[in-house]
Amino acid sequence: MKVLVTGGAGYIGSHAVQRLLRDGHDVAVLDNLGRGHREAVEALRASSGKEIPLLEADLQDRAVIAARLRELGTEAIMNFAALAYVGESVTDPLRYYENNTAGVVSLLQAMQDAGVKRFVHSSTCATYGEPEVMPIREDTPQSPINPYGWSKLFVERVLADHAAAEPGFAYAALRYFNVAGSDPDAVIGEDHHPETHLIPVLLNTALGKRESATIFGLDYPTPDGTCIRDYIHVSDLIDAHVAVMNELDPDREDRRQMIFNLGTGKGLSVKQIIDAVKEVTGVDFPVEHGDRRPGDPPSLYADPRKIREQLGWSASITDATTMVRDAWKWFQENPSGYASQA
CATH class of the missing domain: 3.40.50.720 (NAD(P)-binding Rossmann-like Domain)
Structure with a gap:
């Protein structure tokens, strides 16, 4: 096509x-x-x-x-x-x-x-x-x-x-x-300016491009107190x-x-993502604790049943480690984002 x-x-x-x-x-x-x-x-x-x-x-x-x-x-x-x-x-x-x-x-x-x-x-x-x-x-x-x-x-x-x-x-x-x-072969990756997505923010922290990362809210009604997302x-x-x-x-x-x-149909908490980033990168970067942000619900995750039943699609990768590892490979090869390729 x-x-x-x-x-x-x-x-x-x-x-x-x-x-x-x-x-x-x-x-x-x-x-x-x-x-x-x-x-x-x-x-x-x-x-x-x-x-x-x-x-x-x-x-x-x-x-x-x-x-x-x-x-x-x-x-x-x-x-x-x-x-x-x-x-x-x-x-x-x-x-x-x-x-x-x-x-x-x-x-x-x-x-x-x-x-x-x-x-x-x-x-x-x-x-x-x-x-x-x-x-x-x-x-x-x-x-x-x-x-x-x-x-x-x-x-x-x-x-x-x-x-x-x-x-x-x-x-x-x-x-x-x-x-x-990211693409597992690291041909392309994620590069936003400014960067607001959690995993890239954490990877940039592991690279030393940020002094620390921040958890916004530790008192949510979730198992570890941090927000859960799909x-x-x-x-x-x-x-x-x-x-x-x-x-x-x-x-x-x-x-x-x-x-x-x-979506995957299950949520991962902010703390789980941070732990995965530290495990994959091998960097124990500092994490600060901040107040809740307005409009941040405790949990948001999908019910992907409809597309599974109608088209047979379901997510094959549901663990934080694989997602972080694939993103980290591109970040390591392109520490300045696409500017590294220029």
Whole structure:
């Protein structure tokens, strides 16, 4: 299949490009490189021997994207082009609604112009807000508590309405939990600026790039007092995307709209992640204790039963050690992130 990966120079998107290439698909990337890395695409070109066309554009560049979709003969789009800092979404909500929501509307219009019928969209567990009952099912009420979550939920509404109005359109909305790990071969990895994800923060601390790490809250009603989250290895996450893309079918009513949670179905605590990082790296870095952060629920983890029953997908990696080990390999080889490759 000919697939365009938006946000394909970013952390998750680049792993999608890598997997699609390995499966024999023709892959192109669209990324404005605001937070993606040209070096990630270049690393994939070098490792795969494929050209991998890169279109530097924003999602709002409808005419440019439509022309490229026609030129490439694109049959499906995987969309990872989103801003994803919760705090930033609170201080600059218009930027998030412009990119994450209006940008997808423009992308869908470009698809319509070019006759592309399949769309796999990155949504998020942030659309659920702070659910009171665990695990989180797809029918758990969605009530976001920040503009980032709302910007993603609005897209889900847009997709449902668009699919109802255009019978030849098929889409999936995949609600992620905490993505972790990296390509086991360390061709590509995770490099955010600023870095807010727990495992990379801890690995940077182990590398000596940070003086210490902080646990925010030790008095949660959990076994060790720290927050529990559902961590899914990025390779498993992309495996689910591919499985969903392969099943989408505009001509089948039961394959035109697919909504799934993507998680392992179990949680790992902050303390468990810290212990795994110290074990894998062999570095006993200092850990400070801070107050709870507003809006941090004690536990968030998925019920992934629906995608397992319908598509036979389930996460193959559920232990913190493997996720950390895969991420650590890339961090060791690229201590300055993609700048190490420049």
